[in-house]
Amino acid sequence: MSGPAESVDIVVVGMGPGGEAVAGELAAAGLSVVGVEQRLVGGECPYFGCIPSKMLIRAGNALAEARRVPGLAGQSTVEPDFSVVARRIRQEATDNWDDAVAAKRFTDKGGRLVRGTGRLSGPHQVTVLMHDGGEATFAARLAVVLNPGTDPAVPSTPGLVGTPFWTNREALQAETAPASLLVLGGGPIGAELAQAFARFGTRVTVVARGPRLVPREEPEASELLADVFRSEGIEVLLNTNTSSVSHVPGGFTVELSSAGADSAGPSVLQLDAEKVLVATGRSSVLGTLALDAAGIAWDGSAAPAVDGHLQLTDGLYLMGDAAGAGAFTHLSMYHANIVAGHILARHTGQPDRGTTESHAVPRVTFTDPEIGAVGLTERQAREAGLNVRIGVTDLAASTRGWIHQGQGFIKLVEDADSGTLVGAASVGPSGGEVLSMLALAVHARIPVSTLKSMIYAYPTFHRAVEAALAGLP
Numbered sequence: 001m002s003g004p005a006e007s008v009d010i011v012v013v014g015m016g017p018g019g020e021a022v023a024g025e026l027a028a029a030g031l032s033v034v035g036v037e038q039r040l041v042g043g044e045c046p047y048f049g050c051i052p053s054k055m056l057i058r059a060g061n062a063l064a065e066a067r068r069v070p071g072l073a074g075q076s077t078v079e080p081d082f083s084v085v086a087r088r089i090r091q092e093a094t095d096n097w098d099d100a101v102a103a104k105r106f107t108d109k110g111g112r113l114v115r116g117t118g119r120l121s122g123p124h125q126v127t128v129l130m131h132d133g134g135e136a137t138f139a140a141r142l143a144v145v146l147n148p149g150t151d152p153a154v155p156s157t158p159g160l161v162g163t164p165f166w167t168n169r170e171a172l173q174a175e176t177a178p179a180s181l182l183v184l185g186g187g188p189i190g191a192e193l194a195q196a197f198a199r200f201g202t203r204v205t206v207v208a209r210g211p212r213l214v215p216r217e218e219p220e221a222s223e224l225l226a227d228v229f230r231s232e233g234i235e236v237l238l239n240t241n242t243s244s245v246s247h248v249p250g251g252f253t254v255e256l257s258s259a260g261a262d263s264a265g266p267s268v269l270q271l272d273a274e275k276v277l278v279a280t281g282r283s284s285v286l287g288t289l290a291l292d293a294a295g296i297a298w299d300g301s302a303a304p305a306v307d308g309h310l311q312l313t314d315g316l317y318l319m320g321d322a323a324g325a326g327a328f329t330h331l332s333m334y335h336a337n338i339v340a341g342h343i344l345a346r347h348t349g350q351p352d353r354g355t356t357e358s359h360a361v362p363r364v365t366f367t368d369p370e371i372g373a374v375g376l377t378e379r380q381a382r383e384a385g386l387n388v389r390i391g392v393t394d395l396a397a398s399t400r401g402w403i404h405q406g407q408g409f410i411k412l413v414e415d416a417d418s419g420t421l422v423g424a425a426s427v428g429p430s431g432g433e434v435l436s437m438l439a440l441a442v443h444a445r446i447p448v449s450t451l452k453s454m455i456y457a458y459p460t461f462h463r464a465v466e467a468a469l470a471g472l473p
């Protein structure tokens, strides 16, 4: 049973990247801060997301680059050993999935970490079911910040639940690469992990329900990625539904039905795989937070609306992936800056750091080629009713792209009425790095005429931006 509520300044529920940043900054500023975490301080990104996946991708890319030696520089023999990257992930990235260092990082700033599951028990009150079975209630004098992230979504495919399928969490704890892997979902998680495992010799099949991989990106990126995957021996099944999954020791059998891309019509096929990775999106955990205790009605679908400072109601904030504006660590950290700034402005007189802007959110899918993008896609810009002009260039037509034998493109989406870019895609080797100048252009609404007057170093990948700009009159 919970005793009387203890009064503190701030309660943060969910210590993922943004939650930890808010809690840490406010604690360092001298406020009394309780951070509630049910799993690992640091959240999905360092233990099951960005960091271990990018470590795996780095290793896979090294193998792919070594395989490119013939044709460029002689002979190479490549013998993948998954245990090397598995060890790096365990030892260097995740500390064997132990958050002691992260927890100390927070408590050293003066914060108090409470391990357990928090839920609202009033507009500014949080009750925590602690790991030891006890309960504690905290009444926040200044603010409650909800940053609970998301869980992997698991489709209701017959037979799936109860089998030892992987989500990103199990895949990134793997000690060996499976002989075969069936990936359900062709979004960023599915695409990144499919290619990385394939480069270690796993026979990979990607099953996407829709007509293309990475469907939030430009269609040209989806098409290129599918071509690259197929050229690397990854089977890509689009417009394909999973009818059933079964498991016996040693592997899975998955029954698929494809809509059929041609006159052949729908087809049914059965695939066997040692592992199945479910990467079919994320599911909200907001239902566990008892939002109604703060008078917030939530119908279980889209995240409830927040104001420009990410407040659900006065002094109650919702941020990070759970806010539904995008699932990226950089967005979570951006939110953290706004929330901490708003709380400090209200209660210590520091200047406010402004409200959220969403016109220039960057994103990078770390496949090879990397798919970087910012702002609107062409389709989104047209649907928004803008007077759209497109500038596009093939990376292979640029000097650096040709030398590198790289595949990719730059695509610019201009609002012709304002003469500024509202979106851009940078796909290619280091596409996420080339993106930075385009992110600045969209963020700062730099006139296209100014971008055209700039000097682009020769021969760089980013010089292809100049060629794409030439397509904008």
Ligand SMILES: Cc1cc2nc3c(=O)[nH]c(=O)nc-3n(C[C@H](O)[C@H](O)[C@H](O)COP(=O)(O)OP(=O)(O)OC[C@H]3O[C@@H](n4cnc5c(N)ncnc54)[C@H](O)[C@@H]3O)c2cc1C
Pocket (backbone or CB within 6 Å): 013, 014, 015, 016, 017, 018, 019, 036, 037, 038, 039, 040, 041, 042, 043, 044, 045, 048, 049, 050, 051, 053, 054, 116, 117, 118, 119, 147, 148, 149, 150, 168, 189, 285, 288, 289, 319, 320, 321, 322, 326, 327, 328, 329, 330, 331, 332, 366
């Ligand atoms: C495989 C993978 C790769 C990714 N790669 C990238 C990438 O390259 N770049 C990028 O920007 N993003 C990437 N992401 C996304 C990134 O991990 C998330 O955007 C980021 O972790 C979001 O942070 P968050 O704090 O909102 O949520 P989370 O990191 O999910 O943290 C939320 C925390 O809240 C805790 N929690 C939830 N409910 C409660 C409760 N009731 N009480 C107490 N604690 C609770 C959870 O245990 C968790 O620790 C990737 C994600 C995955 C899965």
Ligand SMILES: NC(=O)c1ccc[n+]([C@@H]2O[C@H](COP(=O)([O-])OP(=O)(O)OC[C@H]3O[C@@H](n4cnc5c(N)ncnc54)[C@H](O)[C@@H]3O)[C@@H](O)[C@H]2O)c1
Pocket (backbone or CB within 6 Å): 155, 184, 185, 186, 187, 188, 189, 190, 192, 207, 208, 209, 210, 215, 240, 241, 242, 279, 280, 281, 282, 326, 327, 328, 363, 364, 365, 366
């Ligand atoms: N590099 C990065 O920044 C990065 C990397 C990984 C993940 N993330 C974030 O994590 C979030 C989750 O990624 P994700 O790839 O799981 O989700 P997603 O929602 O982006 O993609 C999932 C895909 O699976 C498809 N799908 C759904 N059910 C299916 C089924 N039963 N069978 C086959 N396909 C099915 C969906 O149509 C969708 O295209 C993303 O929103 C992304 O922002 C970011």
